[in-house]
Amino acid sequence: MSGAEGRLAAIQERIAAACRIAGRDPAEVRLLAVSKTFSAEAVREVHAAGQLAFGENKQQEADPKIAVLPADIEWHFIGGLQRNKVRKVLQTFHCIHSIDSLRLAETVDRIAGEMGRKAPVYLEVNLGGETSKGGFSSIDLRESASALAALEHLDLLGVMAIPPADGDPRGWFARAREIRDTLSAETGLKLPGLSMGMSGDFEAAILEGSTIVRVGSALFGSRHYP
Numbered sequence: 001m002s003g004a005e006g007r008l009a010a011i012q013e014r015i016a017a018a019c020r021i022a023g024r025d026p027a028e029v030r031l032l033a034v035s036k037t038f039s040a041e042a043v044r045e046v047h048a049a050g051q052l053a054f055g056e057n058k059q060q061e062a063d064p065k066i067a068v069l070p071a072d073i074e075w076h077f078i079g080g081l082q083r084n085k086v087r088k089v090l091q092t093f094h095c096i097h098s099i100d101s102l103r104l105a106e107t108v109d110r111i112a113g114e115m116g117r118k119a120p121v122y123l124e125v126n127l128g129g130e131t132s133k134g135g136f137s138s139i140d141l142r143e144s145a146s147a148l149a150a151l152e153h154l155d156l157l158g159v160m161a162i163p164p165a166d167g168d169p170r171g172w173f174a175r176a177r178e179i180r181d182t183l184s185a186e187t188g189l190k191l192p193g194l195s196m197g198m199s200g201d202f203e204a205a206i207l208e209g210s211t212i213v214r215v216g217s218a219l220f221g222s223r224h225y226p
């Protein structure tokens, strides 16, 4: 077993264990391998071990990796997104986890429409009202619900959340699920997805219904920012 195979298997076992505790089918929880700051070579090893979905938070950093990596990788965009970067992101990435305002949602909808397609997206919610983080507050989301639901070129998959660093993550994840449930009830949209849980808290997220965990350092090793 290569190092990457062992690390991937260990994360998958932890996901499966959390699913057993939650009484959930492990097939309901996907792993997104967050490869930001890690090399194309590191991605290649994890891909060779069987992982297909990878997350990046910057177009510029992702481009040279994507160029040299196998075409069957499914790339997910998880970073802050400026409206002038949307077209390129839609050309490059399979889905966007970080739609943090109605204005951005409208831009993605318009450009996806120009491209003759639908864009799969998650709506990012700002659980703790932190100004350092983007995202809809639960009030914003309520006010924007009908406008969001009317965007024909968005495939609204659900909600994405990053809980505040302090406090019990599980409570925040439960809150994200409630926000999703409320939005779903108000709009009639299914919103099946919950993108939540990172290296330090993905088991808690699975207990609260996460359908895709975004795991970087627990899989690739510790991250060194340039």
Ligand SMILES: *Cc1c(COP(=O)(O)O)cnc(C)c1O
Pocket: 034, 036, 057, 078, 079, 162, 198, 199, 200, 214, 215, 216, 217, 218
């Ligand atoms: C970096 C990042 C992750 C992964 O973080 P780890 O703690 O390394 O698992 C997940 N989601 C987003 C949005 C990120 O930026």
